[in-house]
Amino acid sequence: MxxxxxxxxxxxxxxxxTSKDETKNLFGHHLIQDNIIFINKDIALSRKKETxxxxxxxxxxxxxxxTHDESLIETLSNGLFQLGxxxxxxxxxxKS
Numbered sequence: 001m002x003x004x005x006x007x008x009x010x011x012x013x014x015x016x017x018t019s020k021d022e023t024k025n026l027f028g029h030h031l032i033q034d035n036i037i038f039i040n041k042d043i044a045l046s047r048k049k050e051t052x053x054x055x056x057x058x059x060x061x062x063x064x065x066x067t068h069d070e071s072l073i074e075t076l077s078n079g080l081f082q083l084g085x086x087x088x089x090x091x092x093x094x095k096s
């Protein structure tokens with residue numbers, strides 16, 4: 001799967017993700033320097049879609065050099081997910 005984010009082509013890969021902190025779940029991760037977004041393959045599809053929004057938002061903020069925190073990203077990704085943006089991004093990435 002692929003998405004263009006800020007003029008950069010990102011590859012989206014589903015794979016098993018584990019956190020170094022065993023008390024936390026890792027749903028997604030991105031490598032800004034390599035244009036890769038990882039989504040945990042072991043979570044529900046709805047969580048994958050919300051996580052994709054979350055990681056896309058990180059990429060947007062990093063690409064613009066904007067300082068941000070997880071609380072802001074969580075709030076925005078949840079709100080955008082409720083508006084159906086997760087379905088839109090997931091379908092768009094699948095087409096590529």
